[in-house]
Amino acid sequence: MPISSQLKIAAMASVAAMGAFALAAGTPALANHHNKAAEQSQPNIVEAAMGTGVHNTLVAAVKAAGLVDTLVSPGPFTVFAPTDDAFGKLPAGTVDTLLKPENKGQLANVLTYHVVAGRVPAAALGNAIHEAGGTYEFETVAGETLSASLSGDTIVITDGAGRTSTVTMADVKTTNGVIHVTDGVFLPA
Incomplete structure (x- = not known):
């Protein structure tokens, strides 16, 4: 389903x-x-990310991409939110390059690859994984596909290039959606 x-x-x-x-x-x-x-x-998605202390890079990227107004709108949205440590795992210079004004479109594409239209709690995602036989593919706002699976009780997300990230904290409720904190950044293939 x-x-x-x-x-x-x-x-x-x-x-x-x-x-x-x-x-x-x-x-x-x-x-x-x-x-x-x-x-x-409750805070909205942007306010929640700003208040964690571990999403400073994500907040800076959202601002640089011009996505603040979208992510404070009623939505609802589900955001897979990489931590600062997750952004730190990217190759040296990747974040700085993406934050340059001339790369605004590319940055917006990377960020919207972390967003799903609608409120998708972890339980619904887990059910979809089970119903799909272990791996559930879903489309992001960027129009790209992510795959979700389970490792024990932990949700694992695989991006288009086969890189995996885990959801380290699920179901952070906001007024306009839900945030699932991840330990990796999704990059389109």
Whole structure:
């Protein structure tokens, strides 16, 4: 089942669960107000990345690529967010070259290769991996494909060139999506 279908199912289940909770509480208006207040207290994707202390390179790249407005929009988006250490594993000079103004398009392509339209929690991705027989391929906002598999309980992402990265922290919730922290940078083939 495609992630977009899973997202619709998950969203409907989430809405139904919230509705059931509100009815059980006997105060639907108060329950809906509480849910909205809790959601508004969460940061958006860019604010969350800025607050971690380990995504400084990613934030600088998002700014240099002109993607801040997109990643603070309602989305929702799922972002596989490489840490500063992940960017440090790239060949010397790669990040500096990508951050140059003349490489803005290439940088935007690399960054959008880390973004999936919709909110894809780790559980939905894990289910898709199982349903696909162990490896699930999905399209990114860049129009490129990534593959997800499991190593034990850890989600492993393979980029177009066969490089693997692991999700080191899953399901960082934001107002406009979810972040999965990775220990590697995805590069298109």
